[in-house]
Amino acid sequence: MANAIRRLQALGEVERWGRAHTVRLMWRLLYITPLSAEHGLGTSNMVQPSGGMAETHKWWRHAVMAVSGRKAGMHFKSPTLKSSGDGLKVFCLPCDRDGERLAAHGFCKNCHEHLYIKEFRKEINQRLDELEVQAERRAHETLRENFKNLNKIETACNETTSSIQKSADKIKQYNISKQADELFIELKCAEQMLKEYDKTFADLSNFDIKEYNFKPNETIFTLLKQETFLGRLALTALNTECTAPASQIESNQFPGKENGDICVKTSQDKFSCWITGMTLLTPELLIITDFLNSAVKVVDTSSQSVSVQLQLDVEPWDITAVTNIELAVTLPHKQVIQFLSISTNTLLKKRQLKVDGDCRGISCYQRKLVVSFNNPVKVQIFQRNGTVLNTIENELFRSPLYITTNNQFIYVSDWKMKTVTILNWQYEEIANNTSMDDPKGISLSDDGTVFVSDGVRNVIEEMSGDCSAGEVVRKDLKYPFAVCFCSKTRKLYYSCHSGDFKVDNVLKIFKVPGKI
Template sequence: MAVPGKKASKQFSSSTTSMASDEDLQIYCQPCDEEGTRLPAHGYCTVCKEHLCKTCFTAHKINRLSKHHTLQDATNMPKVLQQPSTSIHTGLLYDLTLSCRKHPKEMIKFYCNDHTECLCSVCVTLEHQATSCNVNYIPDISGDILDSKEYQVILNAVNTTSDKFQQILKDVKDMTHKSNSSLKDALDDIKKFRQEINQRLDVLERQAEDAAKVIEQENNKHRKAVETTCEDITKSLKISSGKIKQLNTTKQADRLFIDLKLAEKTIKNMERQLITLSSFDIKEHNFQSNGVILNLFKTEKSLGTLTQKAGNTECQSVQIKSRQSSHVGKICVETSKDEITCNITGMTLVTPDLLIITDYNNDAVKMVDTSSQSVSDQLQLDAGPQDITRFTSTELAVTLPDKETIQLIIISSNKLIKRHTIKVDGKCYGISCYQGKLVVSFPNPSKLQILDINGTLLTTIDEKNNFNCPCYITCNRSSIYVSDYVMKTVTRLNWQGDVIGSYSGMSFPTGMSLSDDGTVFVCDEGRNVIEEISGDCSTGKVVLQDQKTPQAVCWWGKTKKLYYSCDNLGEKYGNCIHIYNLS
């Protein structure tokens, strides 16, 4: 009987019941024979059921996956070509013909239990060594997969997922039909509204004057704030410089070393403020008359807007309800690995009891158990992480602005594990994910980019006067929300990059989080408040006030809990996550 995938030797009798004499029989190395090279057998592996040449025999004894196999030398090895006793295993052994995506010339032969990935031998050697990963040879573990429970579960999941996509297709068709019908009704309303327009141009003129005064006041206010910030930082750096020089002059090496390292961390943190300050630009303005209004209507600058009906909770215009707030407590996230005060710049909840945060100052991502109120794991990175988002129940993406990369992380066995990185073309800042699409902000030059989870660039949204310094991002099916530190707004865009709403009147908006009914929680560092705004950015209401420079925020609707961090270098605020109940 011929072994699957092997060439039969002319000197070898295929019968396993009658054996030829030693003079008439020559056994060859089966692995080499499969590759087209015919070498005499030097030994035999009882586990692999294969004859081996001298080179393969030696390699078999030292290879990590086969060094524990039982080997027989030339004297004791079988004198006929052997076939594995279990036909299922044999079929699997020679079914390893799927190429590795990373290394197309290599076949997938191994499985990493820690990373749940199928691997080739190159992957195992380079990224999944035995000291760090639990790797199995696929034929050794695949024998029971046929008609197994796992087979049934995955097959059912495939069918269920297919049904969901079919349902989505049906829903989209139904929604498109309803939307097109509603547009016809809206056009009729526009015609009726056109007949009712009666206001005069002097009303619009006064509005324009008021708007110009507001811009002027905001310009002067921001200029003063920048002056104060720059003067304070310059003064602080001057004092630090003088102290360092003095320590160097007085030969106090220990103190000098400590102060130099602290200064290095301080400078690194101040670079974030430099990005914000350097990107600020006071715009000049002029007046461009609306020719349509001037010639036809002489009143309004627009007829109105098309708004979505109240059935869509993701972006409908709603009256922000009053909430009752109570302070639950705070969690200290400082650990023994931290070198300086924490700076929690981003956070996301995986479950009600599992909060993942980014600590920019200490170059770390931390896993926080909200039940025990403690840090359960800490992953050190090559640079300070700015923001974080969750794209599956166990997979996270983190922005590293100093490295201009996005670090992908998985949660496995209550541990944070680094995966690969995605290189981007600038200092990435905020990040959010919806259905496998990553939205990333870049403060300078100002832009947004939409990527898939593999890092492929799908869309670039340039400034176009819509934002000046985009910081944090959150998104859902219909909208992308961007907090702008310079324009002092939360801007709402659709997934094509068109601005469809804007909320102003803020001081320094930073971190955001979507609620379960489509509203957006926004931190305003300048006013020391957290505000809740409607999904269409038309209204807003302060839900927490007198907070110390709130920076990052996270909401969990089922428990009605709001988590936030403070943008403050003091240990009293920087090392803690604050928790509030909002009902």
């Protein structure tokens, strides 16, 4: 029925990106935690064939088609094979490409989790097939019942029409031949026949001929639009896990960190970090949202550590400073903007503002909240009390995940449109930059310079205020995501969502050239 709501459009998104990008999509679509994200679990026992080199090559191609490996954008060639006295040995190619040769039947233990992603997708497809069969069965049963009732009605109508036509012919003949007695009798018979037919048609009207239009399951339909991950892969262990008590917030340190990077994973975290939002209260206080750990964290940039952590009951996406003691956080899965108060070593939940959509990016200017929505797609401007001042719904946006503002403009990044759109405060489009492939996090400097991350090109660009010109300030990154610029120190903070916990658990810091 409608191909089971078109086979879960979200899974179609996976196919659109292609098998060569499986790992990146797992993290972007699925919230893989070392999960999407759009984010191991036992062992794989694929048996190596014994039919010689040709059969081994066929088997390997089948294994590679099942799972494309561990790194995004990686294209495999042929398997790594080695002769021995006992025959051929097959090595795990993903690991071999990383310089770590491990013997394996199909894939080594380090790669087995990808097979489970495929199995999960297979289960979803099977369940959709079952639902489709059920829906089609009900439709066919209704269709058969309709045909049965229509046949009864058609037969009765045909018989009635035939009888009336015969009676009319007799009446006409008797009238022409002036056979008054026969004409009178036939008219009486016709009158009685019509009364009987009236009763027959009244009975036929009780037959319910049903007409249906397919209406998608609202729960599934809403899930396809609102959900941004397929499941989660729980991280079984981290070598860098902090040994401090759970009550103590302590960031773990990775060896060899450079440029003053800050580790933001704490002993309270159950998963690897996915930092989706950042805002600066002061050059020393950076507030971040950790989506996968459902937490808001206060980062002390001086000591390079997490000083405060507030656990939420749902995943936060973006955050903005409303005042120097108040923050606003978007909670897309609850369709709520959560206000927080901040003081020395304390974060507290305050009031909530209910909104009518999947709220994502948020920015505050002169006590006005500007919020982007992924579903329904729009940008709204609120007063702090929740009064909607304006709603922008047009073809400019398809998935506006991030937003930032200054006294002149509203900047919106949209990864599906591949644009950074500039609006004035009359909500008119001023400019539209289309040079990026995957714009995500966006931040402004005091002089109007724009910083935008691009997850496909793996760069961060610095643009002029009108987005007409730009240059790459960071390149060869691992899927950069949220960004935040400090004008006083000229430090650019950014997070990554690569699937490598050693990368995702730290905030990167880059000193942008220029005068302070």
